[in-house]
Amino acid sequence: MASPSSEATQPADVALPLGRPARRSWTARVGEYVGFAPAIVLFGLFFLVPLGLIVCYSFWQTVDYNVVHHWTVDNYRYFFSVPTYVKTVWATIWVSVVATLLTLAVAFPFAYWLARYVPRRYQKILLVLVILPFWTSYLLRVYSWLNILGAQGAMNRFLHWTGLTDQPVSFFLYDRPAVILVLVYLYFPFAALTLYASLERFDWNQFRAAMDLGATPATAVRRILLPQIRPGLTTAVIFVFIPILGEYLTPQLVGGARGVMIGNLIVNFFQGAQYTRGAAAALLIAALIVLLLTLFRRSLEVEDPYGT
Amino acid sequence: MARDLDIVSPRGRLTRAALAGWAVLIYVFLFAPIVLLVVFSFNSNKYGTFPITGWTSKWYGQVFHDYQIRDALTTTIRIALEVTVVSTIVGTAAAFPLVRSRLPFRSGIRITLVLPIMIPGLLIGISLLVLFTSVLHQQLSPTTAVIGQAVYTTPFVLLLVAARLQGFDASLERAASDLGANTYQRLRYVVMPLLAPAILAGALFVFTLSLDEFIITLFLIGSHNTLPIYIYTQVKFGITPEVNALAALLLAASLTLMALAFVLPALVRRAVRLVPRKAGA
Numbered sequence: 107m108a109s110p111s112s113e114a115t116q117p118a119d120v121a122l123p124l125g126r127p128a129r130r131s132w133t134a135r136v137g138e139y140v141g142f143a144p145a146i147v148l149f150g151l152f153f154l155v156p157l158g159l160i161v162c163y164s165f166w167q168t169v170d171y172n173v174v175h176h177w178t179v180d181n182y183r184y185f186f187s188v189p190t191y192v193k194t195v196w197a198t199i200w201v202s203v204v205a206t207l208l209t210l211a212v213a214f215p216f217a218y219w220l221a222r223y224v225p226r227r228y229q230k231i232l233l234v235l236v237i238l239p240f241w242t243s244y245l246l247r248v249y250s251w252l253n254i255l256g257a258q259g260a261m262n263r264f265l266h267w268t269g270l271t272d273q274p275v276s277f278f279l280y281d282r283p284a285v286i287l288v289l290v291y292l293y294f295p296f297a298a299l300t301l302y303a304s305l306e307r308f309d310w311n312q313f314r315a316a317m318d319l320g321a322t323p324a325t326a327v328r329r330i331l332l333p334q335i336r337p338g339l340t341t342a343v344i345f346v347f348i349p350i351l352g353e354y355l356t357p358q359l360v361g362g363a364r365g366v367m368i369g370n371l372i373v374n375f376f377q378g379a380q381y382t383r384g385a386a387a388a389l390l391i392a393a394l395i396v397l398l399l400t401l402f403r404r405s406l407e408v409e410d411p412y413g414t
Numbered sequence: 415m416a417r418d419l420d421i422v423s424p425r426g427r428l429t430r431a432a433l434a435g436w437a438v439l440i441y442v443f444l445f446a447p448i449v450l451l452v453v454f455s456f457n458s459n460k461y462g463t464f465p466i467t468g469w470t471s472k473w474y475g476q477v478f479h480d481y482q483i484r485d486a487l488t489t490t491i492r493i494a495l496e497v498t499v500v501s502t503i504v505g506t507a508a509a510f511p512l513v514r515s516r517l518p519f520r521s522g523i524r525i526t527l528v529l530p531i532m533i534p535g536l537l538i539g540i541s542l543l544v545l546f547t548s549v550l551h552q553q554l555s556p557t558t559a560v561i562g563q564a565v566y567t568t569p570f571v572l573l574l575v576a577a578r579l580q581g582f583d584a585s586l587e588r589a590a591s592d593l594g595a596n597t598y599q600r601l602r603y604v605v606m607p608l609l610a611p612a613i614l615a616g617a618l619f620v621f622t623l624s625l626d627e628f629i630i631t632l633f634l635i636g637s638h639n640t641l642p643i644y645i646y647t648q649v650k651f652g653i654t655p656e657v658n659a660l661a662a663l664l665l666a667a668s669l670t671l672m673a674l675a676f677v678l679p680a681l682v683r684r685a686v687r688l689v690p691r692k693a694g695a
Contacts, residue, residue, distance in 0.1 A: 253454055
């Protein structure tokens, strides 16, 4: 359709009723797909090929800073032989799980309130306000927390002012709690949006019917609401968990030495020109993502980006 | 609605108040860091943090006179423009077959096209780094950064335009053909005006994303700097008021652009609606 080459065949096409044309010429069929050509170059050459390359690299060897095409699992063996790395993997999973759960726990009551108690005409504007920070630079959103958590930051000032501490506490910065806090901040809009989208479609009369029949509010939430918004919950989990797994900047800026995640290991490997080891570590993240997507595949099938 | 229920039950009212309180806390949580950033950018304290020793705009003056920042700004805008052009063309072109043709492996193709948004940018960055340096033996440059960013931003255009095409009445195009329009005319006078708002929104969206993109650029920019990369290298040495000012400016730019991405398409839509009437008269 997007191509002039289909022009010649068009009148025949038009004569047909609105249903699909019965037969199409060769040029028309090529014309139909020609719009994909630039995308195939972009996503094929610069997305799929590089990802395949990373897979290969993770099974190749680095000898004297040169990559040798010799198939081996040494990179993985090496990775798992270093206790610090293994610990980092577990820490990454732990941080990702905790941050995801916290994000959902923070976002759910909010989305519930927005969908159920806010008059419809205000819902949209309140939602826009939630996404507003999300439209600003990702780097700056992480950076802005340094102003709050740092030794001279707002938090320490506040504690000092209340007299709880007389020395600046560095506890807030450079450890896992700081990483988790900032991650919740970064990914809250994702969760709030997805949860709101599914709560908005929920028929609250069912809720009341359940309570009329003697259910407590908690039971009604658990037995009526949760099963119906499960696809939304799954989407939220996926959209929060996956990017967190590959986080580099947050642990780098607010995590310090104790907040390291796999992303930081990968960057260190690549900056040290250890491409093959870095590739193995990167593939570990990819494997975790695939695992997660397989686990949630059934719920995902319900979702369709264009609603076809 | 549930309002009547809440009036009956005092517990319901309490729940509702608690939820509203929670929502207020969330808005504070979301905006406090950003507001503080802006406040600090006007603080005369040269460490860029508390205490607030007075108000000044001198940090902004320094931002404008710093040649490194000016260089980074030029690179950033150049990259953003190139990424916008590439993404808009590639994404729009791909939206047509994605929506309209009966593709084999349709869901597979769709997932591949949306995957760059879903997977961590880190993976895109390092995999392209390997491709450019080890396989293609390319020098890292703003151009390699453009390619990397385009991989990540194109799906956004694709999704926006595809959504618009989906809700597009195909009989309009048939009507145009019935009235004798050829393919070019159909595209020019029917399809494009209807898609224009979505394409424009996509372009503005991509421009903003490119302006703020950090992780992919970090790997592919080589010896150049974009503004986020510059800020990152500065932050490593601690917070400076100048960086706060630069950050505040960047925040303002993103928000303005995103606001435009919402307002402009509606204006275009209105303008487009007027055009055929004029043409028909």
